[in-house]
Amino acid sequence: MGHPVLGQRAEPITDLQDPELRRLVEDMVETMIDANGAGLAAPQVHEAIRLVIFQAPTGRSDPGLAQAEAYDHIAPLTVLVNPVIEFLGPETEGGWEGCLSVPGLRGWVERAAHIRYRGQGLDGTTIERTAKGFHARVVQHECDHLDGILYPQRMTDMTKLIFESETKHWLEQNE
Numbered sequence: 001m002g003h004p005v006l007g008q009r010a011e012p013i014t015d016l017q018d019p020e021l022r023r024l025v026e027d028m029v030e031t032m033i034d035a036n037g038a039g040l041a042a043p044q045v046h047e048a049i050r051l052v053i054f055q056a057p058t059g060r061s062d063p064g065l066a067q068a069e070a071y072d073h074i075a076p077l078t079v080l081v082n083p084v085i086e087f088l089g090p091e092t093e094g095g096w097e098g099c100l101s102v103p104g105l106r107g108w109v110e111r112a113a114h115i116r117y118r119g120q121g122l123d124g125t126t127i128e129r130t131a132k133g134f135h136a137r138v139v140q141h142e143c144d145h146l147d148g149i150l151y152p153q154r155m156t157d158m159t160k161l162i163f164e165s166e167t168k169h170w171l172e173q174n175e
Protein backbone atom coordinates (compact mmCIF):
# COMPACT_ATOMS: atom_id res chain seq x y z
CA MET A 1 0.00 0.00 0.00
CA GLY A 2 1.45 3.34 -1.04
CA HIS A 3 3.34 2.10 -4.10
CA PRO A 4 2.39 4.48 -6.96
CA VAL A 5 1.29 1.65 -9.30
CA LEU A 6 -1.36 0.59 -6.74
CA GLY A 7 -2.98 4.01 -6.94
CA GLN A 8 -3.18 4.45 -10.69
CA ARG A 9 -5.51 3.28 -13.44
CA ALA A 10 -3.99 0.28 -15.26
CA GLU A 11 -3.77 0.19 -19.07
CA PRO A 12 -5.71 -2.23 -21.30
CA ILE A 13 -3.77 -5.21 -22.68
CA THR A 14 -3.55 -5.23 -26.48
CA ASP A 15 -1.16 -8.13 -27.22
CA LEU A 16 -2.23 -11.48 -25.79
CA GLN A 17 0.63 -13.22 -27.63
CA ASP A 18 3.31 -11.34 -25.68
CA PRO A 19 5.49 -14.03 -24.02
CA GLU A 20 6.16 -11.61 -21.14
CA LEU A 21 2.44 -11.75 -20.36
CA ARG A 22 2.54 -15.54 -19.96
CA ARG A 23 5.57 -15.33 -17.69
CA LEU A 24 3.85 -12.67 -15.61
CA VAL A 25 0.73 -14.83 -15.20
CA GLU A 26 2.86 -17.82 -14.11
CA ASP A 27 4.60 -15.65 -11.50
CA MET A 28 1.28 -14.25 -10.28
CA VAL A 29 -0.27 -17.71 -9.89
CA GLU A 30 2.75 -18.86 -7.90
CA THR A 31 2.66 -15.75 -5.70
CA MET A 32 -1.07 -16.10 -5.05
CA ILE A 33 -0.80 -19.77 -4.10
CA ASP A 34 2.30 -19.20 -1.90
CA ALA A 35 0.44 -16.47 -0.02
CA ASN A 36 -2.71 -18.60 0.24
CA GLY A 37 -4.63 -15.78 -1.45
CA ALA A 38 -7.83 -15.97 -3.47
CA GLY A 39 -6.82 -13.42 -6.07
CA LEU A 40 -4.10 -11.14 -7.37
CA ALA A 41 -4.09 -8.19 -9.78
CA ALA A 42 -1.14 -7.19 -11.98
CA PRO A 43 -0.67 -3.78 -10.25
CA GLN A 44 0.13 -5.71 -7.05
CA VAL A 45 3.28 -6.99 -8.75
CA HIS A 46 3.85 -3.45 -10.06
CA GLU A 47 2.60 -4.02 -13.62
CA ALA A 48 0.06 -1.35 -14.53
CA ILE A 49 -1.97 -3.55 -16.90
CA ARG A 50 -5.57 -4.80 -16.77
CA LEU A 51 -5.00 -8.39 -15.71
CA VAL A 52 -6.38 -10.27 -12.71
CA ILE A 53 -6.25 -13.86 -11.50
CA PHE A 54 -8.59 -15.36 -8.91
CA GLN A 55 -10.27 -18.50 -7.68
CA ALA A 56 -13.37 -19.11 -5.62
CA PRO A 57 -13.05 -22.67 -4.36
CA THR A 58 -15.98 -24.81 -3.28
CA GLY A 59 -14.74 -24.69 0.30
CA ARG A 60 -15.59 -21.02 0.46
CA SER A 61 -19.18 -21.28 -0.74
CA ASP A 62 -21.97 -21.12 1.80
CA PRO A 63 -23.29 -24.52 2.78
CA GLY A 64 -26.96 -25.20 2.27
CA LEU A 65 -27.34 -23.33 -0.98
CA ALA A 66 -29.33 -24.78 -3.84
CA GLN A 67 -27.11 -26.40 -6.46
CA ALA A 68 -27.80 -23.82 -9.17
CA GLU A 69 -27.05 -20.99 -6.79
CA ALA A 70 -23.97 -22.65 -5.35
CA TYR A 71 -22.54 -22.86 -8.84
CA ASP A 72 -22.45 -19.07 -8.96
CA HIS A 73 -20.28 -19.06 -5.88
CA ILE A 74 -17.37 -21.07 -7.19
CA ALA A 75 -14.84 -20.38 -9.91
CA PRO A 76 -11.79 -22.34 -11.02
CA LEU A 77 -8.41 -20.60 -11.16
CA THR A 78 -9.21 -17.93 -13.74
CA VAL A 79 -6.97 -15.53 -15.67
CA LEU A 80 -8.97 -12.54 -16.86
CA VAL A 81 -7.68 -9.89 -19.25
CA ASN A 82 -9.38 -6.48 -19.59
CA PRO A 83 -12.27 -7.40 -17.28
CA VAL A 84 -15.55 -5.47 -17.13
CA ILE A 85 -18.08 -5.81 -14.30
CA GLU A 86 -21.81 -5.17 -14.44
CA PHE A 87 -23.88 -5.02 -11.23
CA LEU A 88 -27.03 -7.15 -11.43
CA GLY A 89 -29.27 -5.24 -9.06
CA PRO A 90 -28.85 -2.87 -6.12
CA GLU A 91 -28.39 -5.50 -3.40
CA THR A 92 -25.13 -5.37 -1.44
CA GLU A 93 -23.47 -7.78 0.97
CA GLY A 94 -20.84 -7.21 3.64
CA GLY A 95 -17.82 -9.42 4.14
CA TRP A 96 -14.30 -9.49 5.54
CA GLU A 97 -11.52 -8.87 3.05
CA GLY A 98 -7.78 -9.10 3.11
CA CYS A 99 -5.22 -8.10 0.52
CA LEU A 100 -1.61 -9.09 -0.17
CA SER A 101 -0.89 -5.36 -0.66
CA VAL A 102 -2.32 -4.52 2.78
CA PRO A 103 -0.64 -7.29 4.79
CA GLY A 104 -1.78 -8.29 8.26
CA LEU A 105 -5.15 -6.52 8.11
CA ARG A 106 -8.79 -7.41 7.54
CA GLY A 107 -11.60 -5.02 6.73
CA TRP A 108 -15.39 -5.22 6.41
CA VAL A 109 -16.47 -4.16 2.92
CA GLU A 110 -19.92 -3.86 1.33
CA ARG A 111 -19.97 -5.07 -2.27
CA ALA A 112 -22.59 -5.72 -4.94
CA ALA A 113 -24.14 -9.10 -4.15
CA HIS A 114 -24.72 -10.23 -7.74
CA ILE A 115 -22.59 -9.34 -10.74
CA ARG A 116 -21.84 -10.33 -14.30
CA TYR A 117 -18.25 -10.07 -15.49
CA ARG A 118 -16.67 -10.38 -18.86
CA GLY A 119 -13.11 -10.45 -20.14
CA GLN A 120 -10.67 -12.50 -22.16
CA GLY A 121 -8.68 -15.55 -21.24
CA LEU A 122 -5.01 -15.78 -22.18
CA ASP A 123 -6.01 -17.79 -25.27
CA GLY A 124 -8.23 -14.94 -26.47
CA THR A 125 -11.55 -16.63 -25.71
CA THR A 126 -14.29 -14.55 -24.11
CA ILE A 127 -15.08 -15.41 -20.51
CA GLU A 128 -18.49 -14.30 -19.27
CA ARG A 129 -19.98 -15.41 -15.96
CA THR A 130 -22.46 -14.36 -13.33
CA ALA A 131 -21.26 -14.47 -9.74
CA LYS A 132 -22.58 -14.18 -6.21
CA GLY A 133 -21.13 -14.52 -2.74
CA PHE A 134 -17.39 -14.88 -2.33
CA HIS A 135 -16.94 -15.28 -6.08
CA ALA A 136 -18.55 -11.87 -6.73
CA ARG A 137 -16.52 -10.31 -3.91
CA VAL A 138 -13.11 -11.53 -5.08
CA VAL A 139 -13.74 -10.37 -8.67
CA GLN A 140 -14.81 -6.89 -7.50
CA HIS A 141 -11.82 -6.66 -5.14
CA GLU A 142 -9.32 -7.65 -7.85
CA CYS A 143 -10.87 -5.42 -10.53
CA ASP A 144 -10.75 -2.47 -8.11
CA HIS A 145 -6.94 -2.85 -8.15
CA LEU A 146 -7.04 -2.04 -11.89
CA ASP A 147 -8.62 1.32 -11.06
CA GLY A 148 -6.16 2.11 -8.29
CA ILE A 149 -8.60 1.26 -5.47
CA LEU A 150 -7.63 -0.75 -2.38
CA TYR A 151 -10.36 -2.24 -0.16
CA PRO A 152 -9.89 0.25 2.74
CA GLN A 153 -11.08 2.96 0.32
CA ARG A 154 -14.37 1.03 -0.02
CA MET A 155 -14.92 0.82 3.74
CA THR A 156 -17.61 2.90 5.42
CA ASP A 157 -16.92 1.84 9.04
CA MET A 158 -13.23 2.10 9.90
CA THR A 159 -13.78 0.47 13.30
CA LYS A 160 -13.95 -2.71 11.19
CA LEU A 161 -10.37 -2.37 9.95
CA ILE A 162 -8.53 -4.77 12.23
CA PHE A 163 -5.36 -6.83 12.50
CA GLU A 164 -5.69 -10.31 11.09
CA SER A 165 -4.43 -11.61 14.44
CA GLU A 166 -7.43 -9.97 16.16
CA THR A 167 -10.08 -11.43 13.84
CA LYS A 168 -10.97 -14.33 16.14
CA HIS A 169 -11.04 -12.06 19.20
CA TRP A 170 -13.12 -9.46 17.37
CA LEU A 171 -15.68 -12.02 16.23
CA GLU A 172 -16.01 -13.37 19.80
CA GLN A 173 -16.60 -9.86 21.17
CA ASN A 174 -19.10 -8.86 18.51
CA GLU A 175 -21.26 -11.88 17.89
Ligand code: NI
Residues within 6 Å of the ligand: 098, 099, 100, 101, 141, 142, 145
Ligand atom coordinates in the same frame (compact mmCIF):
# COMPACT_ATOMS: atom_id res chain seq x y z
NI1 NI B 1 -6.07 -7.02 -3.10
